[in-house]
Amino acid sequence: xISVLAxxxxxxxxxxxxVLGGLVAVLLPAGAIVYLFLFKMMSxxxxxxxxxxxxxxxxxxxxxEVGKWLxxxxxxxxxxxxxxxxxxPVVVLLSTFLLIVVVPFGPEAVFADLDAGVxxxxxxxxxxxxxxxxxxxxxxxxxxxxxxxxxxxQLIAYELPMVLATLGVVIQAESMNLNRIVEVQxxxxxxxxxxxxxxFVITQFLxxxxxxxxxxxxxxxPPFDMPIAESELVSGYMTEYxxxxxxxxxxxxxxxxxxxAFIAATLFxxxxxxxxxxxxxxxxxxxxxxxxxxxxxxxxxxxxALVFVIMWVRFTYPRFREDQLQTFAWKFLIPLSLANIxxxxxLKVAV
Amino acid sequence: xxxxxxxxxxQELAETxxxxxxxxxxxxxxxxxxxxxxxxxxxxxLKPRSETTADELLREVGSVLRMSEAEAAQLGxxxxxxxxxxxxxxxxxxxxxxxxxxxxxxxxxxGEEVLxxxxxxxxLHTGMxxxxxxxxxxxxxTNVTRMDYLSPLANELAFSMAVERLLGITDEIPERAVWxxxxxAELNRMSSHLLFMATNGMDLGAVSMMIYGWRERxxxxxxxxxxxxxxxxxxxxxxxGVAADLPPGWRDGVLxxxxxxxxxxxxxxxxxTGQPIFRDRLxxxxxxxxxxxxxxSASGAVLRSTGVEWDxxxxxxxxxxxxxxxxxxxxxxxxxxxxxxxxxxxxxxxxKIVRQILDKMPEGNTRIQDKKVTPPPRARIDxxxxxxxxxxxxxxxxxxxxxxxxxxxxxxxRGELGCYIASDGGPNPYRIHMRDPSFAHVQxxxxxxxxxxxxxxxxxxxxxxxxxxxxxx
Numbered sequence: 001x002i003s004v005l006a007x008x009x010x011x012x013x014x015x016x017x018x019v020l021g022g023l024v025a026v027l028l029p030a031g032a033i034v035y036l037f038l039f040k041m042m043s044x045x046x047x048x049x050x051x052x053x054x055x056x057x058x059x060x061x062x063x064x065e066v067g068k069w070l071x072x073x074x075x076x077x078x079x080x081x082x083x084x085x086x087x088x089p090v091v092v093l094l095s096t097f098l099l100i101v102v103v104p105f106g107p108e109a110v111f112a113d114l115d116a117g118v119x120x121x122x123x124x125x126x127x128x129x130x131x132x133x134x135x136x137x138x139x140x141x142x143x144x145x146x147x148x149x150x151x152x153x154q155l156i157a158y159e160l161p162m163v164l165a166t167l168g169v170v171i172q173a174e175s176m177n178l179n180r181i182v183e184v185q186x187x188x189x190x191x192x193x194x195x196x197x198x199x200f201v202i203t204q205f206l207x208x209x210x211x212x213x214x215x216x217x218x219x220x221x222p223p224f225d226m227p228i229a230e231s232e233l234v235s236g237y238m239t240e241y242x243x244x245x246x247x248x249x250x251x252x253x254x255x256x257x258x259x260x261a262f263i264a265a266t267l268f269x270x271x272x273x274x275x276x277x278x279x280x281x282x283x284x285x286x287x288x289x290x291x292x293x294x295x296x297x298x299x300x301x302x303x304x305a306l307v308f309v310i311m312w313v314r315f316t317y318p319r320f321r322e323d324q325l326q327t328f329a330w331k332f333l334i335p336l337s338l339a340n341i342x343x344x345x346x347l348k349v350a351v
Numbered sequence: 352x353x354x355x356x357x358x359x360x361x362q363e364l365a366e367t368x369x370x371x372x373x374x375x376x377x378x379x380x381x382x383x384x385x386x387x388x389x390x391x392x393x394x395x396x397l398k399p400r401s402e403t404t405a406d407e408l409l410r411e412v413g414s415v416l417r418m419s420e421a422e423a424a425q426l427g428x429x430x431x432x433x434x435x436x437x438x439x440x441x442x443x444x445x446x447x448x449x450x451x452x453x454x455x456x457x458x459x460x461x462g463e464e465v466l467x468x469x470x471x472x473x474x475l476h477t478g479m480x481x482x483x484x485x486x487x488x489x490x491x492x493t494n495v496t497r498m499d500y501l502s503p504l505a506n507e508l509a510f511s512m513a514v515e516r517l518l519g520i521t522d523e524i525p526e527r528a529v530w531x532x533x534x535x536a537e538l539n540r541m542s543s544h545l546l547f548m549a550t551n552g553m554d555l556g557a558v559s560m561m562i563y564g565w566r567e568r569x570x571x572x573x574x575x576x577x578x579x580x581x582x583x584x585x586x587x588x589x590x591x592g593v594a595a596d597l598p599p600g601w602r603d604g605v606l607x608x609x610x611x612x613x614x615x616x617x618x619x620x621x622x623x624t625g626q627p628i629f630r631d632r633l634x635x636x637x638x639x640x641x642x643x644x645x646x647x648s649a650s651g652a653v654l655r656s657t658g659v660e661w662d663x664x665x666x667x668x669x670x671x672x673x674x675x676x677x678x679x680x681x682x683x684x685x686x687x688x689x690x691x692x693x694x695x696x697x698x699x700x701x702x703k704i705v706r707q708i709l710d711k712m713p714e715g716n717t718r719i720q721d722k723k724v725t726p727p728p729r730a731r732i733d734x735x736x737x738x739x740x741x742x743x744x745x746x747x748x749x750x751x752x753x754x755x756x757x758x759x760x761x762x763x764x765r766g767e768l769g770c771y772i773a774s775d776g777g778p779n780p781y782r783i784h785m786r787d788p789s790f791a792h793v794q795x796x797x798x799x800x801x802x803x804x805x806x807x808x809x810x811x812x813x814x815x816x817x818x819x820x821x822x823x824x
Contacts, residue, residue: 046562047563047566143441146805223628229806230448231553232449232806233805316557317556317626318560318623318626318632319632319806320632322804324628
């Protein structure tokens with residue numbers, strides 16, 4: 001992104017650009033998801049219109065909502081552990097920002113091109129559990145505590161299938177660098193058919209399904225929303241939060257949905273790229289500079305498609321029970337993803 | 352407390368003429384705590400296990416759960432270690448998203464497992480039965496219709512039938528009025544069950560289902576509005592008949608409903624009945640045996656889910672239900688899924704009944720032509736002195752009802768909805784009591800919940816479908 005401009009930018013300028021880019025990359029998807037899916041798609045599914053008053057088709061509703069939350073009083077109940085209570089939403093939102101760092105938006109448009117990118121996002125993805133546990137513990141509320149504990153149990157259980165599903169991709173791409181994974185998907189051929197590239201969603205379809213289920217659980221979206229479970233725990237670990245602290249949880253929830261969808265698109269759908277064959281590129285260095293502009297748009301589109309599925313499931317399915325959720329993870333998803341790795345590894349060596 | 356102070360207080364008390372023994376000793380803690388302990392709400396609270404003796408446990412849990420002494424003693428032994436707090440008392444409600452209004456449950460939890468549950472009621476108590484004693488029999492309908500607010504027409508029907516039995520005019524009610532009453536009662540059953548579908552889906556996390564259920568219910572309520580002018584609290588069924596004849600075009604309205612709802616119910620089948628998560632969440636949850644259900648005086652879907660065939664429409668026919676063909680839906684496991692499936696099937700059954708009523712609806716009067724009970728038409732008042740007097744008497748004093756007491760029960764959407772009226776011969780009831788099925792079903796809740804998880808607790812409340820307006824009256 002920086003060399004594209006063909007101007008030498010000082011380090012502080014680069015850092016500033018990265019911070020701004022990070023904010024955009026986190027907040028824009030969150031806003032788009034909330035408006036498109038939470039407001040509009042949910043409403044259409046439920047035979048209603050959703051917000052219609054603020055702006056054309058209610059498109060300014062988000063600003064109104066954010067304005068409303070910012071105006072609210074910042075309440076912290078008497079018995080809460082004040083420091084931890086106030087820090088918790090920050091930790092949760094922080095994990096989202098940490099995640100976006102490794103997502104490649106174009107051949108050079110990456111915040112940090114880590115060689116162990118996959119390893120990194122799997123590691124920082126679970127930082128949010130810490131924030132949720134902090135919120136649940138510090139709130140001095142039994143519902144919050146139950147919600148926090150449920151979240152911890154759930155996120156640990158679903159971290160494993162997610163790691164294992166990602167391993168299949170890593171084995172196939174022979175790299176943990178996310179940009180390299182994108183390159184492999186767009187340069188390789190499947191069944192000698194080069195026009196499509198080789199998006200791993202085809203060869204790693206099982207892995208893709210497991211990954212998406214794990215993402216659904218990781219995001220605590222229904223049918224895996226036990227930590228929040230409105231009809232059981234009121235709002236789970238968020239019960240005692242109000243005003244902008246609640247807003248932070250809310251943004252984190254949907255921004256994380258966006259970031260995980262970015263990562264899923266990168267791992268399984270070819271990321272920012274189109275099959276390089278189309279433009280006669282051979283490898284990553286060949287890719288034209290304008291992919292740094294078009295790439296983010298392509299990735300954004302893929303992300304919206306994935307989040308559409310996540311939200312579709314969210315508004316359709318009833319909620320699991322705690323024990324059923326654990327059984328599903330440990331007795332079904334994990335063995336399945338282990339089998340997936342075994343098959344992938346064998347095929348990798350054999351073919 | 353020093354001796355002088357004690358003497359002083361006793362002296363003061365002697366002056367005021369109050370027996371010192373009758374006054375409770377001052378509570379060791381703050382005034383507020385003393386206050387709570389003396390209110391009924393305080394009495395109803397679930398105490399922690401460490402503060403509860405075995406006797407209390409037996410009284411509190413054993414009596415509700417109908418345990419033997421040995422069983423209750425075993426319960427007391429469980430994690431009885433005051434040093435290590437193994438259990439937690441969780442207060443659920445009265446302001447909780449899934450306690451359907453203002454039900455309050457106190458749960459004793461071990462982890463997420465529910466060990467004990469105690470429902471606390473009374474948060475919606477507005478003294479409606481007492482109010483009923485000051486209202487005439489004409490006005491009574493507006494009062495009872497607000498009790499179980501999801502089945503207003505059933506309330507009115509039970510009340511009207513009880514008043515008619517006291518008046519001895521049960522057999523003189525015009526045919527058309529009886530059939531209209533059945534039509535409205537069945538539509539009301541549909542609207543109530545549709546709402547159950549909505550809330551049951553929502554409590555289990557299927558958020559969209561909530562809107563679908565409300566949407567279909569609204570269509571039924573729209574028909575009610577056409578007929579009675581109100582969506583709820585109609586006061587349409589009155590002693591002596593119904594308030595007014597059905598409006599022109601009512602048949603089309605009903606046919607529209609009968610056309611609209613079946614495909615929507617098929618959608619529910621896809622969304623809920625056949626949904627694996629939904630089945631897993633409900634099957635085997637909140638099980639109650641036939642004996643327990645009968646002992647706890649359950650009725651309606653809760654009783655039928657256990658396999659007991661008991662439907663007042665068939666077993667104690669009122670109206671003209673004996674002339675109709677319909678099935679009594681019975682479950683076999685007594686679990687939450689059976690209660691859901693029964694209600695879904697009952698909507699279909701009600702539509703079958705409504706279809707038959709459409710064919711058999713007779714012509715004629717919709718109110719009894721007894722001038723002492725039915726107010727004269729407005730035009731007659733200008734012509735006849737007698738009509739004016741009747742009008743005046745009915746709307747000021749109200750009509751008098753012979754001395755006696757009566758209990759009339761109908762099959763409401765939730766179960767046996769009974770109305771007991773004691774009359775002293777005056778224009779107001781001496782005592783009126785509604786036997787509301789929700790009240791009996793709330794006492795089934797602890798029974799069904801024991802040993803389940805919190806998520807099951809929510810499913811149980813939802814499957815019992817209590818209406819707190821009916822519980823507290």
